[in-house]
Amino acid sequence: MDDTDPLIEELRQLTPAAPSAVLTRRLAAELARPARRTGLRWWLLGLGLPAAAAIAMLCAVWSNHRATVGPRTAATPAPPASPATDVFTPVTAENVLYAATDDGLATLPDGRAVRRERLQYIDTITWVNPRTHASLTWSIPREEVRVVPVRYE
Amino acid sequence: MEASEHDSWTIWFQHYGPKLLLCARQWTDSAADAEDLVQEAFVRFWRRQRHLGGDPLPLLVTSIRRAALDVNRRDTRRERRELAAESPGEAVWFEPVLENDERRQAIEAALRRLPEEQRSVLVLKIWGELTFQQIAAALDTSPNTAASRYRYGLAALRQELTAVDRHG
Numbered sequence: 674m675d676d677t678d679p680l681i682e683e684l685r686q687l688t689p690a691a692p693s694a695v696l697t698r699r700l701a702a703e704l705a706r707p708a709r710r711t712g713l714r715w716w717l718l719g720l721g722l723p724a725a726a727a728i729a730m731l732c733a734v735w736s737n738h739r740a741t742v743g744p745r746t747a748a749t750p751a752p753p754a755s756p757a758t759d760v761f762t763p764v765t766a767e768n769v770l771y772a773a774t775d776d777g778l779a780t781l782p783d784g785r786a787v788r789r790e791r792l793q794y795i796d797t798i799t800w801v802n803p804r805t806h807a808s809l810t811w812s813i814p815r816e817e818v819r820v821v822p823v824r825y826e
Numbered sequence: 827m828e829a830s831e832h833d834s835w836t837i838w839f840q841h842y843g844p845k846l847l848l849c850a851r852q853w854t855d856s857a858a859d860a861e862d863l864v865q866e867a868f869v870r871f872w873r874r875q876r877h878l879g880g881d882p883l884p885l886l887v888t889s890i891r892r893a894a895l896d897v898n899r900r901d902t903r904r905e906r907r908e909l910a911a912e913s914p915g916e917a918v919w920f921e922p923v924l925e926n927d928e929r930r931q932a933i934e935a936a937l938r939r940l941p942e943e944q945r946s947v948l949v950l951k952i953w954g955e956l957t958f959q960q961i962a963a964a965l966d967t968s969p970n971t972a973a974s975r976y977r978y979g980l981a982a983l984r985q986e987l988t989a990v991d992r993h994g
Contacts, residue, residue, distance in 0.1 A: 678980075683933070684948075684952050685952060685953075687921075687933065688844065688921040689847065689920060689921070690847065690917065690919055690921055691843065691844050692839075692864065696864065699865055700835070703865065704835060704869065769885070769892060770888065771888040771889075772885070772959070773960070773962065773963045795875065795885065812878075
């Protein structure tokens with residue numbers, strides 16, 4: 674593949690057609706809208722988890738205390754059932770490989786020859802609350818380095 | 827949206843939008859479908875992925891390719907044929923050239939006649955400016971296969987254009 678090939682040069686001179694004005698307007702409208710809010714906030718998780726832990730500890734201490742004291746004479750009425758809490762269920766998990774580079778040959782400390790490949794992914798996980806239909810999407814970049822043994826045969 | 831925010835995405839989209847649209851056209855039956863895919867991928871990128879760093883084009887192309895596969899799986903072949911039949915006046919893939927637009931038309935027509943797998947690699951390599959590694963990742967194939975398809979595609983395109991030149 675010769676980059677000085679006149680045909681390649683000629684092809685490069687062609688300019689891809691611009692998107693329609695309608696698409697640009699649609700993008701402007703879409704991006705002007707605030708991103709969809711989700712029912713879950715990370716700062717709430719930060720507050721909620723310690724609070725849940727504190728409640729769990731209190732329950733444990735209370736049940737221990739009751740066990741040592743023994744049952745009272747009259748049965749205490751059961752506490753009312755707590756309202757169903759919002760539960761987010763993971764619905765999709767995908768990873769998109771968007772770049773792969775070959776770092777070339779390398780030698781491991783034990784002397785084995787290997788080829789090192791670097792793969793870049795975007796992992797995206799989506800949770801949905803079936804009750805409110807609120808959704809939470811989490812995307813994070815991930816880099817994976819693969820070491821493939823090289824054989825000279 | 828802040829004015830600077832608006833300016834930055836429009837500048838970005840003016841640069842990358844045509845390339846993304848041309849890539850999307852390789853995997854869709856109509857310009858409208860291609861624009862839908864570009865919109866979906868671009869909005870997702872701009873909102874959630876632009877701060878991730880690295881070259882954004884391979885990520886966007888991969889995103890568009892995945893979405894196109896989903897759309898193609900969802901729509902039946904019959905529906906797609908009907909849609910294609912509804913839009914006979916297909917929009918051009920390249921900007922018209924003032925001096926010699928016939929040549930542009932010939933190249934575009936020859937490109938459209940290539941098998942999809944060769945055409946995609948040519949488009950991603952020449953106009954998307956992706957490496958064979960990046961093309962392989964976007965198309966779920968190996969870099970060697972991508973390079974072979976590029977060579978075959980280029981040879982087929984050359985042959986087509988030579989035939990056009992010969993016969994006028």
